[in-house]
Amino acid sequence: MSDWAQTQAWLRDAGFVAKNEALWLEALTHGSVGGAHDYQRLEFLGDRVLGLSIAEWLFETQADAAEGTLAQRLNALVSKHACARVARRIGVSEHVRLGRQARDDGATESDNILGDVMESLLGAQLREAGFDSARDLVRSLWADAVEGDTGRAKHPKSALQEWAAGNRRRPPEYALVDRSGPDHAARFTVRVTVHNVGEAEATASSKQEAETAAAKAFMERHG
Known part of the structure; x- marks a missing residue:
């Protein structure tokens, strides 16, 4: 099985569409690899997908919550730490593409990098399958966090x-x-x-x- 076939199989198991090889490899590529394409543009997109998806979800499920309470939970649920936690659960660390020095420096365990890649994957899902698909994926991957205590306690x-x-x-x-x-x-x-x-x-x-x-x-x- 080729490297892309293995990556594609992992992505699909995690719920991503993963058809366009170039798009998804870009979503997994850190700047330390070099070249013209890394995950930053897709991360920019995915950050907005995640924020709107979670905001809508909280609005629907917490009908009595004040704006400040909603904002507190939103900030916690879209934080780099929260994104990295989801990324670790689905195995992003094993598939993110890093330069040798970055890998040697432990970048596969960096909350910032794992969180960024998680957002870039959501951006790729949006580009390939549309917003509804990306939103549904967020609702699947973030279900434990939203239904749990993340962001409920005072910061x-x-x-x-x-x-x-x-x-x-x-x-x-x-x-x-x-x-x-x-x-x-x-x-x-x-x-x-x-x-x-x-x-x-x-x-x-x-x-x-x-x-x-x-x-x-x-x-x-x-x-």
Whole structure:
């Protein structure tokens, strides 16, 4: 069986249409491979497909939820972390096309890259089968997350902000204290401080995720 035949079989098992070889290989190709085509344009498209699909889904199923609640859940469900979790579940790590250095640097485990590829695959589904097909695929792949607790709990940064205000403290301050690794597998360390209370640090694959983890760590320690 050829490499494309194996990839096509995996894509179809996961629910994708996967007919046009060039389109789907582009969706799986990271910029480290070189050449004219990588997944970034399809990722741009897939990001919008995912956002609209999830927003519509939440609107239909959470009829009594306020706009802020819907937005909180939407942001959690379309985050890179959420996309990467779906990508890992369907086996994207084994099929993403990377340059040797990126692979050696552990890019197959990067939330940013796996999340990007997951979005690019949705973009490819849109291009080949239309929006309804892409939306139905989102509803299949994201069912566990939407039906579960993803985004239901208060965001750690919001919780810390409210905690500080409720305890008559200054607002929390976030500072980037370290950035390491290559661009495709970067690690960010952030420190959050509440004046006259304490601080906490956390490291993640994006600055935003590190801030969230630091806020969570602070609340676990001081909340």
